[in-house]
Amino acid sequence: MAFLTRTDSLNVELPAAETRSRLDAILNLSNDGILIVSFEGTILGWNRAAEEIYGYTAEEIVGKPLATLVPADRLHELSSIYRGVARGGVIHHFETVRIRRDEVPIDVSLSIMPIRDMRNRVTSALVITRDITSTQLALREAVESSEKLSDRERMLKRALVALRESHEKGKETQLQLVQAAKLESIGRLAAGVAHEVKNPLAVILFAVDYLAEAIPSPDENMTAALTDAREAVARADSVIRGLLDFSTATDLSPAEEDVNALLRRSLHLVGHSLTRSHVFAVEEMEEGLPYSMLDRNKLEQVFVNLMINAIDAMPDGGTLVVRTRRDRLTQVGTDVGVRMTDPFQVGQSVIVVEIEDTGTGIDETARPRLFDPFFTTKPPGKGTGLGLAVCKTIVALHGGTIRLGNKQGGGGARATVVLHGIRSKEGNGDGEAADIAR
Amino acid sequence: MEKLRILLVDDEPSFTRMLKLNLEKRGFTVMVENNGAYAYTVAQDFLPDFIFLDVIMPDVDGGEVAARMRRDPQFKDTPIVFLTAGVSKETTRVKGNIIGGQQYLAKPVTVDEVVATIEKQLKKKTSKATPASPRG
Numbered sequence: 001m002a003f004l005t006r007t008d009s010l011n012v013e014l015p016a017a018e019t020r021s022r023l024d025a026i027l028n029l030s031n032d033g034i035l036i037v038s039f040e041g042t043i044l045g046w047n048r049a050a051e052e053i054y055g056y057t058a059e060e061i062v063g064k065p066l067a068t069l070v071p072a073d074r075l076h077e078l079s080s081i082y083r084g085v086a087r088g089g090v091i092h093h094f095e096t097v098r099i100r101r102d103e104v105p106i107d108v109s110l111s112i113m114p115i116r117d118m119r120n121r122v123t124s125a126l127v128i129t130r131d132i133t134s135t136q137l138a139l140r141e142a143v144e145s146s147e148k149l150s151d152r153e154r155m156l157k158r159a160l161v162a163l164r165e166s167h168e169k170g171k172e173t174q175l176q177l178v179q180a181a182k183l184e185s186i187g188r189l190a191a192g193v194a195h196e197v198k199n200p201l202a203v204i205l206f207a208v209d210y211l212a213e214a215i216p217s218p219d220e221n222m223t224a225a226l227t228d229a230r231e232a233v234a235r236a237d238s239v240i241r242g243l244l245d246f247s248t249a250t251d252l253s254p255a256e257e258d259v260n261a262l263l264r265r266s267l268h269l270v271g272h273s274l275t276r277s278h279v280f281a282v283e284e285m286e287e288g289l290p291y292s293m294l295d296r297n298k299l300e301q302v303f304v305n306l307m308i309n310a311i312d313a314m315p316d317g318g319t320l321v322v323r324t325r326r327d328r329l330t331q332v333g334t335d336v337g338v339r340m341t342d343p344f345q346v347g348q349s350v351i352v353v354e355i356e357d358t359g360t361g362i363d364e365t366a367r368p369r370l371f372d373p374f375f376t377t378k379p380p381g382k383g384t385g386l387g388l389a390v391c392k393t394i395v396a397l398h399g400g401t402i403r404l405g406n407k408q409g410g411g412g413a414r415a416t417v418v419l420h421g422i423r424s425k426e427g428n429g430d431g432e433a434a435d436i437a438r
Numbered sequence: 439m440e441k442l443r444i445l446l447v448d449d450e451p452s453f454t455r456m457l458k459l460n461l462e463k464r465g466f467t468v469m470v471e472n473n474g475a476y477a478y479t480v481a482q483d484f485l486p487d488f489i490f491l492d493v494i495m496p497d498v499d500g501g502e503v504a505a506r507m508r509r510d511p512q513f514k515d516t517p518i519v520f521l522t523a524g525v526s527k528e529t530t531r532v533k534g535n536i537i538g539g540q541q542y543l544a545k546p547v548t549v550d551e552v553v554a555t556i557e558k559q560l561k562k563k564t565s566k567a568t569p570a571s572p573r574g
Contacts, residue, residue, distance in 0.1 A: 194523065195494065195523050197523075198523030198544075198545040198546060199450045199452075199453055199523045199545060200452075201545065201546040202453055202456075202523065202545035202546040202547060203450070203452045203453050203456050204546070205546040205547070205548060206453070206456035206457055206459075206460055206549060207456055209460055209548060209549040209550075210456065210459050210460050210463065210549075213460075213463060214463070233546055237546055
């Protein structure tokens with residue numbers, strides 16, 4: 001097949017017949033479409049590869065406008081391209097879109113150079129067309145695959161974060177389950193022990209009472225023995241009661257409560273101890289606090305316990321300060337984070353309760369063990385070592401925290417209880433629901 | 439004056455023996471029953487002014503005994519106080535309320551507390567059922 005040209009319009013001096021035949025062979029053997037285009041926009045030449053790329057035979061297309069091959073939205077390209085070529089410029093690998101005979105758009109890469117006559121005047125343009133549809137397709141697929149890969153990577157990263165979080169939560173849950181299981185077994189043990197021990201204790205107490213009345217004139221030693229026996233019974237009984245409290249701390253009946261009112265009731269309950277120990281109570285309570293979802297009896301137990309501890313720390317009298325305030329958590333810190341597993345989240349409103357004494361403070365060596373069951377710093381026979389363990393369990397079940405430490409600058413200890421606030425009936429909270437179930 | 443009659447129902451013989459000794463010393467007439475199942479029958483015969491009931495007993499517990507007593511008009515107003523060793527004070531109070539008990543005492547308890555409870559309950563009953571208590 002000859003490389004067809006409309007030689008009359010080329011206006012070039014044609015080579016000899018042999019040279020012409022050699023040129024035809026080269027042009028037709030090329031895998032790239034080769035077109036000769038006049039600057040008026042007419043197709044002058046068309047090789048075999050061009051036929052394959054565009055679907056037109058040379059006979060069909062030669063003499064037709066180049067615009068036949070150009071999509072409407074690309075027609076503007078022509079003037080700028082060919083203006084440059086007309087001035088002798090060469091264009092390499094210009095990627096654009098052309099239309100096949102069957103109107104299917106194809107991606108092409110065009111290289112365009114000027115054709116000159118014997119007098120070196122630019123007369124037309126040679127357009128080498130490479131069909132890059134499959135390359136572009138592959139490229140697009142590669143881009144898509146890469147995007148998909150990025151998506152997957154992002155998903156994987158998210159999954160990893162979720163996995164880490166759920167692992168953390170799992171660990172937390174496991175700890176809670178272990179704690180719950182421990183409490184349950186202590187509870188079963190306590191209930192069983194209580195029944196088996198309280199009856200004999202009752203018998204001993206009755207026997208002591210009987211002996212105290214039956215012995216006509218007891219001497220000093222006899223009276224002391226009976227008093228010791230009575231006190232021993234009371235002590236054993238308080239340990240059993242503490243165990244029962246500890247084991248039943250998990251049964252909550254929460255309701256919307258006013259923390260200040262609870263504290264005032266607790267102060268009333270310890271009124272006798274305050275008077276006896278010459279301790280003066282000071283209330284520094286912020287009014288209009290948010291309500292909190294609490295089991296009233298359980299929290300009262302906590303506050304009374306902390307107050308009694310404070311009073312016991314001031315055997316020669318002193319001041320008991322009961323303080324409340326609302327606090328908005330603004331940054332990550334101890335017990336405050338952004339994860340669901342953190343006791344409090346940044347941005348939450350909480351109720352802070354502080355119970356302070358003016359006693360000798362807490363020995364630093366004792367601090368790590370203060371909340372351990374059966375650990376006590378009180379004199380023998382005074383504390384069961386269960387009070388703070390019970391307090392911690394109750395506060396934790398309300399999703400709150402409890403801390404014990406010395407006041408800054410010394411001069412006594414401070415217990416700090418932090419509780420979740422909820423919107424009160426009057427709407428003075430901030431709308432966060434307490435997470436009692438945690 | 440006839441002595442006040444106290445019925446003690448508790449499955450712990452040593453407990454009832456010691457309490458009986460103490461109460462008799464304080465001038466009460468005491469009948470003991472260690473089996474909840476026989477408590478009602480004994481009460482019909484003994485006609486107590488006051489009943490102490492253990493909550494947790496094998497076979498028939500204190501709650502059932504109290505319910506049986508309350509169905510009989512002759513014991514309708516007889517004060518019943520529960521004695522318990524098995525549960526904390528908080529739980530006892532709730533349970534006592536449910537089964538219609540007038541008061542509870544958590545073991546161990548002193549004789550003075552027991553006597554004070556008897557006096558308090560009988561005083562309440564007397565003020566309700568004037569002119570006088572049935573036997574006191």
